[in-house]
Amino acid sequence: MAGKTVSYEELISGYEFPPVNYELSASFVSKYLKAVDSGGDGFVPPLAITACAIAAMTGSFSMPSGTIAIHASQELEFFKLVPIGVTIECHTRVAQKIARGKMSMLILEQEIFDKDKEKVQSARATIALPT
Amino acid sequence: MLTEIQEGKAFDSVVRHITQDKIKLYAEASGDFNPIHIDESFAAKTPLGGTIAHGMLNLAYVSEMMTSAFGRSWLSGGKLRAKFKEPARPGDTLTINGKIDCVEQKDDVSYANCSFECRNQKGEMIVTGETIVKFSSDKK
Numbered sequence: 001m002a003g004k005t006v007s008y009e010e011l012i013s014g015y016e017f018p019p020v021n022y023e024l025s026a027s028f029v030s031k032y033l034k035a036v037d038s039g040g041d042g043f044v045p046p047l048a049i050t051a052c053a054i055a056a057m058t059g060s061f062s063m064p065s066g067t068i069a070i071h072a073s074q075e076l077e078f079f080k081l082v083p084i085g086v087t088i089e090c091h092t093r094v095a096q097k098i099a100r101g102k103m104s105m106l107i108l109e110q111e112i113f114d115k116d117k118e119k120v121q122s123a124r125a126t127i128a129l130p131t
Numbered sequence: 132m133l134t135e136i137q138e139g140k141a142f143d144s145v146v147r148h149i150t151q152d153k154i155k156l157y158a159e160a161s162g163d164f165n166p167i168h169i170d171e172s173f174a175a176k177t178p179l180g181g182t183i184a185h186g187m188l189n190l191a192y193v194s195e196m197m198t199s200a201f202g203r204s205w206l207s208g209g210k211l212r213a214k215f216k217e218p219a220r221p222g223d224t225l226t227i228n229g230k231i232d233c234v235e236q237k238d239d240v241s242y243a244n245c246s247f248e249c250r251n252q253k254g255e256m257i258v259t260g261e262t263i264v265k266f267s268s269d270k271k
Contacts, residue, residue, distance in 0.1 A: 028160070031156075031159065031160040032160040032161070034156065034160070035153065035156040035157040035159070035160040035161070035188075036157065036160075036188065036191040036192070036195070037147055037153075038191070038195050041198070041202075041206075043203075043206055045191070045194065045198075045206075046194060046206055046209070047187060047190055047191045047194045048160075048161075050187060050190075051160070051161035051162070051163065051187050052161070052162070054161070054163060054187060055161055055162030055163050058163060058165065059162070068165075068166075068167045068177050068178075068179070069165060069167070070167070070179075070215075070218075071185070071186030071187070071215050072214070072215055073212075073213060073214045073215065074186065074187070074190060074211070074212075074213045074215075075210075075211065075212045075213075076209075076210065076211045077209070077210045077211075078205070078206060078207060078208065078209045078210075079207070079208070080207050081203060081206055081207045130178065
């Protein structure tokens with residue numbers, strides 16, 4: 001999980017969060033499949049990997065009290081099958097931080113690698129923060 | 132899985148009922164404990180007026196539909212672009228539909244360009260988007 005957290009105000013375009021490692025254990029995958037009502041097929045569902053990456057990102061910064069974060073859009077690309085038990089490394093950077101009136105937008109780019117440093121997934125999330 | 136990958140082919144729909152318990156389960160599995168999803172009293176005081184499902188929970192259902200249609204081709208070579216239009220709330224029943232819009236071939240690889248939408252029981256659009264799946268040409 002994430003170590004040091006930064007405040008939302010400290011996030012600037014280009015900021016890179018420290019990489020975070022996750023073990024995609026059988027118990028994690030089982031819990032995830034139960035939560036999404038899915039049967040599974042012996043591999044880690046790609047959206048379970050994305051969920052880890054998003055949790056890593058959201059756990060890495062703190063928002064002003066009372067602020068809500070709303071997921072506005074998401075882009076994903078999957079590059080390879082990921083067997084259960086693999087440890088992944090999530091890299092997240094702030095692509096853009098935009099303030100428009102009473103709305104802030106945070107655009108985050110993520111790249112996820114396996115233990116052989118091969119990319120398994122890339123993602124781009126837009127988070128809206130009404131203030 | 133689809134036996135034929137051709138333009139206009141619709142995928143089997145996925146229908147899921149959202150409950151606060153399911154949202155809580157997803158929060159525990161994913162580690163995303165944003166209070167807008169799990170803290171009913173906090174969420175009631177926000178402009179959203181109550182808790183909402185994680186956007187990634189809705190997308191998990193989209194991915195399930197794509198996995199049913201394309202299997203490993205989706206898991207190892209899929210691309211997705213989604214816009215969250217409205218929040219899904221506890222009590223909602225979501226229906227996810229999708230189809231192949233066109234099939235393209237570049238070099239020796241084929242690509243299925245697909246569209247999907249997720250609507251609630253009132254017909255309101257919750258998520259909309261596109262996917263691309265790379266697959267071997269012998270499936271066409």
